[in-house]
Amino acid sequence: MVAQPAGDLNGLVVRVDDxxxxxxxxxxxxxxxxEAIWLVHDIVAANSTxxxxxxxxxxxxxxxxxxxxxxxxRYHSSxxxxxxxxxxxxxxxxxxxxxxxxxxxxxxxxxxxxxxxxKISIADSVNLxxxxxxxxxxxxxxxxxxxxxxxPQSETKPVVIPSE
Amino acid sequence: xxxxxxVVTHGKLGEVLVHEVEHLIGRQDSFKSLSTLGMSAGxxxxxxxxxxxxxxxxxxxDTPGTSPTIRSYAAIQxxxxxxxxxxxxxxLSFIMNRETIDFRELTERMVRDGRRCVEVKWSRNQQxx
Numbered sequence: 557m558v559a560q561p562a563g564d565l566n567g568l569v570v571r572v573d574d575x576x577x578x579x580x581x582x583x584x585x586x587x588x589x590x591e592a593i594w595l596v597h598d599i600v601a602a603n604s605t606x607x608x609x610x611x612x613x614x615x616x617x618x619x620x621x622x623x624x625x626x627x628x629x630r631y632h633s634s635x636x637x638x639x640x641x642x643x644x645x646x647x648x649x650x651x652x653x654x655x656x657x658x659x660x661x662x663x664x665x666x667x668x669x670x671x672x673x674x675k676i677s678i679a680d681s682v683n684l685x686x687x688x689x690x691x692x693x694x695x696x697x698x699x700x701x702x703x704x705x706x707x708p709q710s711e712t713k714p715v716v717i718p719s720e
Numbered sequence: 721x722x723x724x725x726x727v728v729t730h731g732k733l734g735e736v737l738v739h740e741v742e743h744l745i746g747r748q749d750s751f752k753s754l755s756t757l758g759m760s761a762g763x764x765x766x767x768x769x770x771x772x773x774x775x776x777x778x779x780x781x782d783t784p785g786t787s788p789t790i791r792s793y794a795a796i797q798x799x800x801x802x803x804x805x806x807x808x809x810x811x812l813s814f815i816m817n818r819e820t821i822d823f824r825e826l827t828e829r830m831v832r833d834g835r836r837c838v839e840v841k842w843s844r845n846q847q848x849x
Contacts, residue, residue, distance in 0.1 A: 574760035579730075579786030609794050613785060646760075670760040681758070 565589070565708055567662030568631075568638045570654065574646045575668045576600070577610050580706060581644065586617050589708035590642040593619040596627040596654070597646055624650060628657040648688040655695060664695070664702040666715055678715065679704050689717045723818045723826060724750035724777040727806060728768060728788040731757050734780075734806075741811045748815055750775075756788050764791035772800060776823060778814065778830075780806035801827050803834075810834030 573581075577595050586593055593614070600606045601623045610621055619641075622630065627643060643661070645651050651664065668681045675683040682704065684692065692715060696702055704713040725748075727734035734753035742748060754771060756764050764787055768779060776799040781789040784804040792802045801823075803810070813833035817826055 574762075575787045576761045578761070578790060579783055582785040583783075606794070609790065613790055668760075670763060671758040683758075 565663065566640060568641050568643060568659070569663050569665060570643045570645060570651060570659070570661040571665045571667050572646075572648060572651050572669065573644055573667035574670050576644060576646060577613055578668075580667070581642070582613070582617075584707035584709075585642050589640055591618065591640045592638070593617050593642045593644070594627060594630075595619075595621045595644050596624055596650065597621070597644075598623045598650075601626070624653050624657070628654065628659060631659050648684070648691045652691050652695070655698075655700065660700075662701070663705070663712075664700055665705045666692075666702065667704075667706065676718065678717065679713070684717075693717050721776060722750055723814075723823060724772065724775055725752075725780060725811070725814055725818070726768065726771055726777060727753040727780045727811070728756065728764075728792050729753070729782045729806070730786070730788065731755055733782055737780075737806060737808060737811060740808060741815065744808075744812065745815060750777075751815070756791075761787060761791050764788065765794045768792050768795040772796070776800065778803055778827060780804075780811065780814075782806055799823060803827060803831060805834055807834055807837045809837040 576597065581593065595610055600610060601621050607621055614620065631638065645654065666682050669683050671683045675685050677683050692702055702715045704715060727737055732755060734755060738751060738753045752771065754767060759767065768791065772779065774797060779792040779796065779800065779802045781792055781802060781804045783789065789802060789804045796802055810830050810833055813830040814826070817829055821829065
């Protein structure tokens with residue numbers, strides 16, 4: 557069965573996911589929803605081994621690998637009209653850099669963010685440090701739509717940062 | 721030295737596969753599993769590398785294009801390979817042959833045996849239609 561595009565989701569989606577390009581992206585987002593998928597990661601973009609690894613995985617998928625600066629340049633040069641585009645960043649810090657650089661996504665999804673010392677779990681597979689929590693709260697206060705959504709067909713859940 | 725096997729999967733799938741294979745043919749040396757739950761991409765590669773070192777190893781993963789496969793692929797070196805689509809038939813073939821045939825032939829044989837596990841059987845009524 558071919559995945560059906562989610563009717564309520566149309567525009568630039570930024571996914572915060574430290575798994576980078578992986579199964580949920582390949583079998584979920586690239587399979588009917590996304591017109592383009594960009595992996596935005598300064599280290600992957602600059603490291604020839606990592607870059608080749610992900611270029612191989614993304615073969616046949618429109619899009620590619622960009623630094624954050626390259627992604628912002630592309631976003632602004634297209635007049636911020638990007639269609640159904642998925643942009644993957646690995647961390648809340650990288651998300652903030654994109655937003656500070658002027659990107660205004662239709663939606664921001666927190667997907668896989670691994671466990672770690674001092675991190676709190678706010679949902680299945682989503683673990684945030686104190687700094688991450690501050691970033692998310694500030695972006696929400698600025699009116700950005702941040703939610704939990706694994707796949708285009710999945711229901712969305714609100715991101716609620718627990719009070720200390 | 722016997723070729724090692726590491727089953728790297730989403731969640732507990734690898735642990736269960738190793739357990740079931742050992743239930744069938746007994747405890748095995750250099751045969752272990754790793755769940756990628758809660759790990760970032762870089763952490764998976766680091767953990768796989770720590771488990772297989774520079775030894776001759778086959779890393780079994782569940783699905784191509786997913787984190788266990790991509791990040792195990794990033795970890796392997798010479799005399800190591802990643803084989804996706806792991807199932808019990810493939811693992812039994814690996815265990816039964818790893819001491820008697822060379823590395824490349826071993827991978828080819830267990831992939832062939834793993835593919836044999838994928839088949840469709842229609843009910844007799846549907847066959848007649």
